[in-house]
Amino acid sequence: MxxxxxxxxxxxxxxxxxxxxxxxxxxxxxxxxxxxxxxxxxxxxxxxxxxRDVKSEAQIEVVSLQPNFSLAQLASNPDLAFSERTRNIDSLLGDSRRALAATHKKNHDLQRMLVWPESTFPAPIFKDASAKKLVSNFAKEEQVHILLSTVDWEMQVDGSYRFFGISVLVNSDGVIAGRYNKIFLIPFGESIPGSTWFPSWAAWLREMIPNISEFEAGQEFTAMPIGDAKISAPICFDGFSPEIIRSMVINGANLIVLSGNLAWFGRSNAGDYLEMITRWRSLENRVPVVFATNSGYSLYWDATGQVLTKRMRLFEEGHLSAVM
Structure with missing residues (x-):
């Protein structure tokens, strides 16, 4: 035009x-x-x-937290960490109980999912048995599915490790029901481009950027079942890729839950950009989208890109809820 x-x-x-x-x-x-x-x-x-005339028979109530945890201990520039709230499992579970109580579900037959955004769960669930047990018990106690983001790793034959950024779905029986490995890795944040070709340059970057991560990109566009619904859980900058979200929908997903953490960017317009792009993913694929973040801006859209909830402010603490 x-x-x-x-x-x-x-x-x-x-x-x-x-x-x-x-x-x-x-x-x-x-x-x-x-x-x-x-x-x-x-x-x-x-x-x-x-x-708008088409109503899906698969419905689910989604409750997402925005805990606004401080990530000063992880940030390359701690001055951008405006929150002083300590990240730990006790605080996360306390927030979750309050959010679930405040959004008391009226339809007991409706599936319910609780979303913990990227960087809010402080333990590797597949490696920390005590943390896994806490999550499992909480899911059974509250009869809620829990979607969280964390990290995992595998040891190779040569003794080296492969690291992954992952989303994990724990069902209401406390059993891990699905896992997604993040595909879109941020250069110099989650990967070092050309590290295999220029190892000395990669070693220099590791010294210059103390908290740089080196993840392995995922290969599968996972869709995880909750009742009649199928959930895909891309992580943060996965939302910048139309191909990733489209492939998830083709694979059967009828709800996209994008988990993000933009606290690293401080009071900037980074959240506005990711919010705008994520909304386009709902319009392009005609599926509802949940944008759940640690520090803002969290909100939900329906399959036509219409806003379903309020837009949580940057560095605001709280939660959102809606039937999707």
């Missing part, structure tokens, strides 16, 4: 400056542009109305 507008403006300017009698072409281009706008607008309205 912008290209069409620019073309028309250039044509008008050319006629004015060169005093040529090409106003018929200007009128034709203008009318054509108006018609294209009207057709595009009508098509968008028709598709939105068509989607």
């Amino acid at each position: 912008s290209v069409g507008c620019n073309f028309t403006f250039v044509l008008v300017w050319r006629c004015i400056k060169q005093k040529k009698h090409e106003w018929f072409n200007v009128k034709f281009a203008t009318l054509l542009l108006i018609k294209v706008h009207l057709l595009a607008g009508f098509y968008g309205w028709w598709r939105a109305m068509d989607l």
Whole structure:
């Protein structure tokens, strides 16, 4: 559309400056542009109305926390960590109990999922048996599915390790029901580009950036079942990739829960950018999307990109809830 507008403006300017009698072409281009706008607008309205008339039989209540934990101990620049709240499991479980009590579910047959955003769960659930037991017991006690993000690693034959950023679904029986390995890795944050080709350069970067991570990219577009619903749980910058979210939907996901932590960027517009891009993922794929973050901005959209909840402020502590 912008290209069409620019073309028309250039044509008008050319006629004015060169005093040529090409106003018929200007009128034709203008009318054509108006018609294209009207057709595009009508098509968008028709598709939105068509989607609103369709109600999925698979519904789930989603409760997400925004605990606003401080990550000063992990940040390369602690001055950007505006929160002073200590990250620990006790605080996370306390927040969860209050959020679940405040969003008391009226329909006992409705599946319920609690979302702990990226960087809020402080333990590797597959390596820390006590933390795993706490989560399992809490899920059974509250009869809630829990979606969390953490890290995991595997030892190779040569003694080296492969690290992963992961999302894990614990069902209401306290059993791990699914796992997703993050695909889109942030250069110089979660990976070192070219590290195998330039090992000395990679070693220098490890010294210069103390908290740099080196994760292995995932390969599967996992969709995890909760009743009749299927959940995909991309992590943070996974949302920048249309291909990743599209492949998850093709794989059966009818709800996307994007877990993020943008506390590293301080009071900047990084959260606005990821929020805007994540909303496009719901519009592109016609699926509802939950954007759950540690420090803001958290909110939910339906399959047409309409906002379902309030938009939590940057560095605000609280929770959101809606039936998706």
